[in-house]
Amino acid sequence: MDRAQIVIVGGGIVGASIAYHLATKGVRDVVVLERDTLGSGSTTRNAGGIRLQFSTEVNVRLSQRSIPMIERFSDEIGVDPDLHQVGYLFLITTDADAAVFERSLALWERLGVPARRLDREGVRAVFPELRADDVRFATFCQKDGYCDPTSLLNGYVGRARTHGVTFVEAEPVVAIAREGGRVASVRTPKRDIACEVVVDAAGPWAAQVGALAGVSIPITPLRRQIFVTDPVAGLDHDFPLTVEMATSFYFHRESGGVLMGMADPADKPGFDDSVNWGFLPTIVERALDRLPRLEKANVKTGWAGFYEDTPDKHPVLGRVEGLDGFVCAAGFSGHGLMHAPAAGEAIAELIVDGRTTLDISPLALSRYARGQLVTEHNVI
Ligand SMILES: Cc1cc2nc3c(=O)[nH]c(=O)nc-3n(C[C@H](O)[C@H](O)[C@H](O)COP(=O)(O)OP(=O)(O)OC[C@H]3O[C@@H](n4cnc5c(N)ncnc54)[C@H](O)[C@@H]3O)c2cc1C
16 A cells, blocks of 8 residues: 555645645655646636635635735745735625625725725726726725636646645546544555545535545535637727626626626536536627627637536535545635645645644534534635
8 A cells, every 4th residue: 555644636726725835844755646637626717806805704715825925926935926916906786795795895995905995987997998887885905816726726736746745637436435533545546655644625526535435525516618809909908807796697708708707696506617608699699788899809719618616615624523634625715826825725724734924714514513614605
């Protein structure tokens, strides 16, 4: 039987960040097992968005940890994450969203988030081409924006490898053995690996990995799609990542064109990641309504991936009670890229130091059994 101190299941951004942070704390006897290729899950299919503007304190605090880590990524890791801090602009058009965002503005002020409330004039000032005559108000935070997911992944993987972490592709974990209330080993089609700790960082597949260890984790895959246009004449400058909160339609600048996404309310949980081109007209309608300049733009590509959805739209982070050595770091509900730096640091601290410098106790799996849920509202 092979041996490793820690086995991380899943070679996406979360697994890579945990591996890197373990390595920087001197733990190098780490194997990351990826069943496909590194980043082949949601990590290379997302919009790259990073933001502080969440409705719950724990999500804001995860972002407050993560964003500075992305800001200094080039210096620390040596890879440019192509960070564009152009701000997130949330457009509020309904009573229900207005009430939530008024509460969020108070939360942000208390937590030191530099977000501000904008009236229509203010919206025009930050994004003149946008149609905003129906907007009741907007919120804007200049620290928010987007970055390149592949660069973040490659940076963490490269640095972790340099420190001695092993990443293995095309080797799925198919069984997890328990002995006397703790994890003992993982099995792949090629071998068994004895280990002290198993980290479930399998993103949308985390519930399946949990089930291998007899742990029930409420994470379900939800398809989300992205479409990208060719370069658009007259939009050759940066503009905020803009979210129409009432419909979840969002867009940001991408390679001179526009990247757009929107949740399809008809999508049911499941592992179908084919592109539903039939939903494109709905997105295009929202796009033309908000940004008439897109009239002549061509959609050049589209793809689909999965949100790793939890009932309260927060991740499951930390040790799992009842099974020593089993740690979960998944279920970010569409925010895993931006929260991977903080999550990786916290899980490494938990494993090595036994405690974390960021309070992740509200994110324990046991919150579901206790019924102690606070739901994130600002999910796109
Ligand atoms: C369209 C879209 C837009 C998004 N936009 C954003 C955004 O703007 N900002 C943001 O922060 N987040 C966004 N997200 C969410 C983000 O992509 C995810 O939260 C993040 O990638 C989760 O990373 P992960 O490492 O947990 O999961 P993944 O990247 O999915 O990695 C999990 C890995 O585990 C592997 N795996 C599964 N089972 C096994 C097994 N048994 N053995 C070994 N390996 C296994 C998988 O192959 C996969 O590579 C978006 C997602 C989508 C789909």
